[in-house]
Amino acid sequence: MNVLVIGSGGREHALCWALSRSQSVENLYCAPGNGGISDMAACVPLDVSHSDTVLDFCQSHNIGFVVVGPEAPLVDGLVDDLSRAGLPAFGPRKGAAALEGSKGFMKDLCREYNIPTAAYERFSDATAAKEYLATQNMPIVIKADGLAAGKGVIIAQNLEEANATVDDILGGMFGGAGAEIVIEEFLTGEEASFFVLTDGINILPLATAQDHKAVGDGDTGPNTGGMGAYSPAPVMTDAMIERSIEEIIKPTVAAMQDRGCPYTGVLYAGLMITDQGPKLIEYNVRFGDPECQVLMARLDSDILPALQATADGTLSDVSLKWKNDAAMVVVLAANGYPGSYEKNTEIKGLDDANAMEDVIVLHAGTKKENDRYYATGGRVLGVTTFGETVTKAQKKAYDAIAKIDWPEGFCRKDIGWRAIEREK
Numbered sequence: 386m387n388v389l390v391i392g393s394g395g396r397e398h399a400l401c402w403a404l405s406r407s408q409s410v411e412n413l414y415c416a417p418g419n420g421g422i423s424d425m426a427a428c429v430p431l432d433v434s435h436s437d438t439v440l441d442f443c444q445s446h447n448i449g450f451v452v453v454g455p456e457a458p459l460v461d462g463l464v465d466d467l468s469r470a471g472l473p474a475f476g477p478r479k480g481a482a483a484l485e486g487s488k489g490f491m492k493d494l495c496r497e498y499n500i501p502t503a504a505y506e507r508f509s510d511a512t513a514a515k516e517y518l519a520t521q522n523m524p525i526v527i528k529a530d531g532l533a534a535g536k537g538v539i540i541a542q543n544l545e546e547a548n549a550t551v552d553d554i555l556g557g558m559f560g561g562a563g564a565e566i567v568i569e570e571f572l573t574g575e576e577a578s579f580f581v582l583t584d585g586i587n588i589l590p591l592a593t594a595q596d597h598k599a600v601g602d603g604d605t606g607p608n609t610g611g612m613g614a615y616s617p618a619p620v621m622t623d624a625m626i627e628r629s630i631e632e633i634i635k636p637t638v639a640a641m642q643d644r645g646c647p648y649t650g651v652l653y654a655g656l657m658i659t660d661q662g663p664k665l666i667e668y669n670v671r672f673g674d675p676e677c678q679v680l681m682a683r684l685d686s687d688i689l690p691a692l693q694a695t696a697d698g699t700l701s702d703v704s705l706k707w708k709n710d711a712a713m714v715v716v717l718a719a720n721g722y723p724g725s726y727e728k729n730t731e732i733k734g735l736d737d738a739n740a741m742e743d744v745i746v747l748h749a750g751t752k753k754e755n756d757r758y759y760a761t762g763g764r765v766l767g768v769t770t771f772g773e774t775v776t777k778a779q780k781k782a783y784d785a786i787a788k789i790d791w792p793e794g795f796c797r798k799d800i801g802w803r804a805i806e807r808e809k
């Protein structure tokens with residue numbers, strides 16, 4: 386079967402890498418893809434925000450299955466359009482993608498179905514928001530309702546900052562995504578990501594991971610899309626996984642069914658493990674980036690049948706094998722990220738890093754020209770490794786990074802620190 390992956394990041398490189406090992410994939414395409422993806426799939430420069438363009442390509446290239454990586458095309462309804470044209474695709478339809486596309490939608494669902502999450506209220510009027518803030522404890526969390534490229538969450542330390550944030554967001558700092566806000570209680574605990582596949586009824590747990598969102602060592606500095614991750618996350622004990630499924634995932638899947646917008650795809654729960662147990666911080670309607678890289682590294686089964694079964698409602702027939710090893714990904718980003726950074730700088734030494742045992746360098750923002758690789762994004766590479774322990778995986782990751790010659794890039798030096806503290 387010919388398969389098309391939509392997206393251009395490290396997540397999509399990881400998906401293409403997994404799909405390229407599938408028994409049943411004949412020709413693999415990725416739109417638009419990146420320099421690393423072009424080594425394993427044919428990259429096609431489609432404007433994926435236009436469903437017609439994607440459909441035309443699928444028809445002319447006999448595509449049998451589409452895997453949508455990022456949230457934006459899901460929230461815009463790409464899977465709805467493909468399905469209407471009879472093309473099976475992995476990912477939720479527009480109505481279900483609202484779990485990520487509208488934080489207010491997600492919070493109201495939690496309230497209605499008793500799913501543990503931070504206490505909250507929704508506002509579109511600044512005066513009402515400030516009256517509410519005056520009654521709340523600080524710090525407090527203020528979120529733009531819509532998609533804001535991972536930047537729409539602000540933690541205000543005091544009332545003055547909180548009031549200013551309300552004015553900024555409702556005043557258009559995130560454009561239309563901030564026409565409405567959610568103000569919610571600040572949760573304390575350890576964060577973890579939990580991924581499941583669901584076909585709308587059946588649930589297949591995948592794995593747990595822990596992301597590192599802050600740009601600097603010791604979780605300092607501004608938030609990014611994620612500077613590194615590892616899987617499994619030790620804070621997600623079997624008991625905590627069980628509780629997360631029973632208290633959060635199952636009621637959500639049932640609620641979406643109940644509301645007439647069944648959720649099909651990968652459901653990524655961002656959790657806070659609090660003293661009272663797991664609480665939902667947010668849902669994402671796609672694989673995490675860079676968490677997908679460590680999930681695909683640990684997956685020991687053909688991924689295509691699982692993705693197809695998710696789309697066609699036969700997930701109860703699927704089981705997946707996972708490596709016992711820990712996997713880690715360390716992100717290399719362009720100097721200056723998440724602020725402004727230089728583009729088109731050359732990256733050398735990738736072959737030496739890739740040649741190391743248990744190492745694969747997944748690309749997030751690169752292009753390939755005349756057999757040379759150039760950085761084109763903020764997050765540029767994800768050096769992905771395995772090890773019996775997170776400590777061992779981390780050593781391999783930093784040994785591989787030492788072989789990469791790219792003075793215009795940097796990485797965090799402490800990815801995995803929470804797990805490594807536990808392993809000591």
Ligand code: AMP
Nearest residue numbers: 503526535538569570571572655666667
């Ligand atoms: P999100 O974009 O919703 O994942 O939020 C980004 C980050 O903000 C999360 O990974 C958390 O670190 C933090 N965050 C979001 N909501 C809360 C909350 N209610 N309490 C504490 N931290 C939060």
Ligand code: GLY
Nearest residue numbers: 610611673674675
């Ligand atoms: N790494 C966080 C995310 O994919 O949302």
